[in-house]
Amino acid sequence: MARYVLRRFLTSVVLLLLSSILIFLVMRVIPGDPTLTKLGGTIKDVDPRALEAIRHELGIDRPLPTQYLNWVGGILHGDFGQSYFSQFPVTTLIGQRIGATVELAVMAMLFGLAIAVPAATLGAIWRNRVVDALLSGFAALGMATPAFVTGIVLIIVFGLKLHWLPTQGYVSFQNHPFESVKTTLLPAITLGISVAAPTLRILRTSLLEIGSASYIRTAQGKGLLRRQVVVRHLLPNASIPALTTVGVIVGHLLGGAVVVEYVFARQGLGTLLVDSVFQRDYGVLQALVLIAAAAFITTSLVVDILYGVIDPRLRVNPET
Amino acid sequence: MSAQRKVLVVAMLLALLATAATVAVTSAAGAPATIKQTTAPLAACKKSSGTLTYGIAGAGVSQLDPNTINFAGQAPLQTLLYNALTKYNSSMVVVPDLATSWRASKDLKTWWFNLRKDARYALGRPFTAEDARANILRVLDPSVPSQARSNVQDIRSVRVISKYQIRIKLGSPSALLPNALVDVKMSDTADVANLAKSGNGTGPYTVSEFIPNQSITLVPSSHWFGGKACIAKIKFVREPDSTAMVTDFKGGNLDMIWQVRPTDVPAVQSSGTYFLQPKGVSGAHVWEVDTTSGPFSDVRARQALNYATDRATMVKAAFFGLATPSFGDDLISATSNAYNKNLKGYKFDLTKAKQLFDAAGVKPGTTFTFWALAGRRDEWITMAQILQQDLQKIGLNLDIRRSDVSTWLGKFYPAGKSYPGYIIGNYFSMPPNPTYALKQGQFGSCECNWKNNTFEALAKKAPGVVDLAARQKVYDQMQSIFSQAAPVVVVAHQTNIVAAQKRVQGAWEDAQGNVHLEDARVAG
Numbered sequence: 052m053a054r055y056v057l058r059r060f061l062t063s064v065v066l067l068l069l070s071s072i073l074i075f076l077v078m079r080v081i082p083g084d085p086t087l088t089k090l091g092g093t094i095k096d097v098d099p100r101a102l103e104a105i106r107h108e109l110g111i112d113r114p115l116p117t118q119y120l121n122w123v124g125g126i127l128h129g130d131f132g133q134s135y136f137s138q139f140p141v142t143t144l145i146g147q148r149i150g151a152t153v154e155l156a157v158m159a160m161l162f163g164l165a166i167a168v169p170a171a172t173l174g175a176i177w178r179n180r181v182v183d184a185l186l187s188g189f190a191a192l193g194m195a196t197p198a199f200v201t202g203i204v205l206i207i208v209f210g211l212k213l214h215w216l217p218t219q220g221y222v223s224f225q226n227h228p229f230e231s232v233k234t235t236l237l238p239a240i241t242l243g244i245s246v247a248a249p250t251l252r253i254l255r256t257s258l259l260e261i262g263s264a265s266y267i268r269t270a271q272g273k274g275l276l277r278r279q280v281v282v283r284h285l286l287p288n289a290s291i292p293a294l295t296t297v298g299v300i301v302g303h304l305l306g307g308a309v310v311v312e313y314v315f316a317r318q319g320l321g322t323l324l325v326d327s328v329f330q331r332d333y334g335v336l337q338a339l340v341l342i343a344a345a346a347f348i349t350t351s352l353v354v355d356i357l358y359g360v361i362d363p364r365l366r367v368n369p370e371t
Numbered sequence: 372m373s374a375q376r377k378v379l380v381v382a383m384l385l386a387l388l389a390t391a392a393t394v395a396v397t398s399a400a401g402a403p404a405t406i407k408q409t410t411a412p413l414a415a416c417k418k419s420s421g422t423l424t425y426g427i428a429g430a431g432v433s434q435l436d437p438n439t440i441n442f443a444g445q446a447p448l449q450t451l452l453y454n455a456l457t458k459y460n461s462s463m464v465v466v467p468d469l470a471t472s473w474r475a476s477k478d479l480k481t482w483w484f485n486l487r488k489d490a491r492y493a494l495g496r497p498f499t500a501e502d503a504r505a506n507i508l509r510v511l512d513p514s515v516p517s518q519a520r521s522n523v524q525d526i527r528s529v530r531v532i533s534k535y536q537i538r539i540k541l542g543s544p545s546a547l548l549p550n551a552l553v554d555v556k557m558s559d560t561a562d563v564a565n566l567a568k569s570g571n572g573t574g575p576y577t578v579s580e581f582i583p584n585q586s587i588t589l590v591p592s593s594h595w596f597g598g599k600a601c602i603a604k605i606k607f608v609r610e611p612d613s614t615a616m617v618t619d620f621k622g623g624n625l626d627m628i629w630q631v632r633p634t635d636v637p638a639v640q641s642s643g644t645y646f647l648q649p650k651g652v653s654g655a656h657v658w659e660v661d662t663t664s665g666p667f668s669d670v671r672a673r674q675a676l677n678y679a680t681d682r683a684t685m686v687k688a689a690f691f692g693l694a695t696p697s698f699g700d701d702l703i704s705a706t707s708n709a710y711n712k713n714l715k716g717y718k719f720d721l722t723k724a725k726q727l728f729d730a731a732g733v734k735p736g737t738t739f740t741f742w743a744l745a746g747r748r749d750e751w752i753t754m755a756q757i758l759q760q761d762l763q764k765i766g767l768n769l770d771i772r773r774s775d776v777s778t779w780l781g782k783f784y785p786a787g788k789s790y791p792g793y794i795i796g797n798y799f800s801m802p803p804n805p806t807y808a809l810k811q812g813q814f815g816s817c818e819c820n821w822k823n824n825t826f827e828a829l830a831k832k833a834p835g836v837v838d839l840a841a842r843q844k845v846y847d848q849m850q851s852i853f854s855q856a857a858p859v860v861v862v863a864h865q866t867n868i869v870a871a872q873k874r875v876q877g878a879w880e881d882a883q884g885n886v887h888l889e890d891a892r893v894a895g
């Protein structure tokens with residue numbers, strides 16, 4: 052088990068390093084110049100010396116390898132650089148916004164799983180009945196509808212028409228827990244639906260597959276109650292493909308959060324990412340993409356390790 | 372059909388019906404709204420109360436250095452956080468701000484400014500003549516990208532005469548130095564490294580919380596020389612787009628919104644809202660072309676483009692009638708007293724456009740590219756589509772493209788770039804004074820790369836002409852030269868449409884489209 056974990060860990064480190072090089076190079080290749088964006092097009096009579104001064108201040112007048120090594124060196128010392136525009140350290144900017152994203156992701160995940168797990172179980176138990184058809188319909192609709200459409204409909208109905216919930220902004224949980232939940236509810240439902248739909252489908256399919264396995268028939272033949280069969284035999288074996296889904300969900304949450312945060316004007320990491328793309332704020336953009344890559348790689352690592360924990364066969368012979 | 376399939380079909384139909392119902396309920400319709408006047412000036416406040424939430428769509432405030440701002444949406448912060456030596460009042464007259472009085476030498480090349488003695492920065496440090504000098508010199512520093520420099524670049528020296536008096540010497544006579552200094556804000560240059568983050572000024576408010584590109588919260592400054600700021604908290608929030616901003620305004624979550632799209636005006640208007648009415652308009656929607664590369668290096672091609680621009684239809688379709696067409700192709704609005712009424716102008720005439728394009732060597736089948744911003748200024752796309760249809764009638768094509776702001780800027784900014792065959796949609800936010808508005812046409816300022824020596828000489832002469840009638844003659848000449856040369860197609864003059872809930876009083880908008888909240892208060 053220890054060798055298995057070590058091997059997966061080293062692979063993850065290499066992946067992270069390659070990601071950092073790719074991120075750095077892609078930022079430099081996309082068109083647009085942060086120098087000009089900093090000027091905004093409103094400043095006339097631009098002196099070439101002003102442009103030079105800005106480039107030097109941003110550090111983009113140095114050779115690319117130097118820029119990369121400076122960046123990586125800073126990260127290893129905990130310095131992610133600073134925004135080209137606001138001059139805030141990247142860590143400060145992330146600190147200002149990470150709460151909003153984490154709250155959203157956690158609530159969306161809880162909401163999504165709270166729907167998907169019982170729904171998938173019911174669908175597997177009452178296969179081909181009306182309940183199963185309705186749940187499949189919900190899954191199809193949830194997967195087909197883009198998150199921003201769901202979000203806008205919820206804003207119009209619950210925000211504009213009924214005035215039940217706020218449609219934009221963020222209140223931190225520490226400041227006001229009740230208001231925080233209120234401002235997070237609509238975005239969490241929006242993102243949660245897009246998480247629940249694929250999770251429901253995958254979980255239901257895996258439950259059905261395992262449900263027809265011989266050891267399930269044996270368990271039923273032994274006289275175990277249905278609840279006991281589902282909890283002791285069905286769900287644990289269905290959890291392996293579900294774990295894979297968790298990895299997919301995390302990626303989905305990261306990407307979906309960008310769209311949902313933008314629709315609900317929520318000051319999270321998603322809006323920070325989008326803004327830094329438009330502004331070509333290399334410092335912020337590189338750090339955020341690297342953090343997202345690290346989050347995804349870490350999730351995959353944890354999932355791989357959990358595979359080994361749940362299924363001992365994978366520990367013994369991980370390549371099969 | 373299986374039960375499962377029936378359920379799916381029913382679910383899809385229900386979803387379609389819900390979407391259609393939502394669209395029907397929320398679609399805007401009706402004639403353009405009546406724009407109401409601002410409220411009259413109010414008495415000073417005895418205490419700070421209430422909260423004002425101000426919505427900006429599309430982009431946010433990224434930094435707080437007042438002399439290097441690059442986003443018009445943060446203009447209210449310039450007068451909430453900072454002061455200058457002079458300022459405009461709501462009648463667009465230059466009045467004292469941190470300077471209590473000023474005088475000029477007879478040749479208008481030397482000016483003395485007396486400063487108020489009770490001004491302090493938000494962190495408590497007193498404002499003195501040294502700070503005034505440091506800020507002016509910083510704006511003049513060519514390595515500092517300041518939007519205020521072009522109006523003060525003729526300053527040759529700034530000297531501290533006493534703790535509260537400075538002397539400024541100019542290279543050429545100028546009767547308009549007090550106007551030019553309105554945009555040079557007195558920031559805390561003792562802390563330049565933190566200027567972008569701190570917002571430390573002498574204004575009525577100070578920064579309580581700043582999340583770049585997202586929100587900024589202001590509270591009254593305890594060191595403000597003007598007494599009590601009227602509002603207990605002002606929050607600027609960034610909305611993802613205009614639709615979200617309007618939705619939030621209608622839902623009561625925002626008290627004011629900036630740069631409302633003309634097509635959203637009927638949706639925004641209600642008995643509980645009003646629009647700010649600026650005194651005059653000095654901003655213009657323009658199309659820039661490169662006058663140094665083909666085909667628009669030929670003045671006939673530029674004039675042809677003007678004749679092919681159906682301004683009346685564009686104003687009706689894109690601006691809902693809420694703009695002034697610039698038939699004279701003039702940087703000065705036709706509603707301004709300084710407008711040259713004798714301009715021949717360019718009435719929409721496709722036959723003449725075709726003749727001029729032919730004379731300029733623009734062959735049938737030629738394709739121009741219209742370059743616009745993504746996510747903002749939808750009006751430009753409407754105008755471009757009208758131009759596209761009209762050009763097709765005379766055998767020419769227009770490819771319309773939208774890009775994010777960095778890519779959009781990279782094509783033509785700063786001045787000096789070559790972009791043959793491109794027509795760039797842009798907005799000139801010009802100062803209200805005609806001298807500074809016409810500077811937009813000067814070489815180095817205009818991305819059109821146009822240079823006319825007579826125009827340059829007149830631009831240099833104008834500030835030094837004291838007699839208003841004589842100065843108007845200079846303006847008339849400049850407008851005539853610009854109109855004939857047509858380096859830029861000025862389509863329409865329009866300023867920002869700003870809506871407010873009726874509980875907001877005392878806010879006003881200047882001719883440049885900048886919103887002023889320093890005297891604002893909220894009722895209830």
